Amino acid sequence: MPFAQEQSKSSTVASEQLSKTETIKLRNKHIGQACQLFYRSDPLKIVRGQGQYMFDEEGTRYLDCINNVAHVGHCHPEVVRAGALQMATISTNNRFLHDELVQCAQTLTSKMPEPLSVCFFVNSGSEANDLALRLARNFTKRQDVITLDHAYHGHLHAVMEVFSYKFNPSGGEKKPDYCARGPLPGHLWRPVHG
Template identity: 60%
Template structure:
């Protein structure tokens, strides 16, 4: 039976029977059954068209013909274990590196953002010989065990979860509702000093810092834009303690912020992370991801004596798709489009803020943008139910 002919109720019944109950579905009270998509639009079984404002993977548009063609052509030719020598892997690695600072020159290809962040932790532990990790409050870095440990967005919701003793949570650098706000004379230094204090506390207990990890712009944490200079100061404190800086670009990379190709570049040219992780938009929905790091970190990982092996990471089809995505971003000036359309969207949202006291803040960069709803603009009381209603609408 084809998916298009199956009644929605039948699809739901089969899902309840065979799919894990913790795997949630969008719009659970009245789920939309999507059967096809094109560009920025999705279509249900009745042909109803929806503007897709949810997906964070269809970076160059659903089913972009150039991406589909690249994947299909390579699939007809060869797809195999990535331990065979092939051109696509090195050509794609070279293309990616061209978008990054020279220092970030070594790639490890994997299959998801979670895999990328898990590997980044392994690299940090091996390179530093240390164990402790500093993460940000409300952070989400993935679904595997090592990442749930460093994702307060997840473990704060689980009452029976014990905090890993080698994980330390720094305040989110949120200048809207955080500890230090826009009226603070130097919020970047104030938030960075919180990380410095954590490092001091770790050292007092005999621990050592392996890494600080943060999304370059917090996404699940609420579209948080760190104050300029924050990452530079954090990196200085962390590196002084013998640790490294991991920038998670899984949700915010590949030109989404408009003014730059990578969101960490918003902090300035003088800031270069030691590791950058990528995922979601990298393959326009195809399951692929990447970890890029320095030669020093990569050689330390190799010195462990354990070969790193990933069956599908960097396979010929994935790399062909990745290169096609980069081609489309460039050919269609999608980074420039993100900047222009993002500014237009922000202007429209600011007008809503003028009209509706419920809108507390508009923030974002490029097409990474959002609004925070509050019941009281002075107390910043979260308008949780109202936000949920807007999402469903």
């Protein structure tokens, strides 16, 4: 059976569902305002995902073209099984010696050109972009960076400095001298959800 059909619409969620109003109230109380919602005037309350879809509290299905987390689809059974098995064994950082780390690195590097033979494992896209920026600056011995309009790089200090929306007039921050700004190619951008 395709993984998109493995979980039925009636599946339960990990915790008791609150009403949308209760969820918004608790979010406003306990989540920082800097963590903005998509569609602020009428936010979607997503309660589960399956494959390329997300579902709201009423069971409405949405094609997920915006989420930057679920790269192989939501709740892919092979990923869920592998994750559950590993977490049931041990979940630790890469400063301890363990087989899974080196086997994963070996698998990744076997698919890359020969000069790319070393992995740096990080926890998020923000950390990956921060590391890429540090590596580029270390290699070039320069501070300069180019950012595209409407680009998102993460929420770590070094990459936030080069967010174009942070130094747009509405953001109020001045563009750093070492940061050049370029237009996004084509018409692939969307305005900030509001």
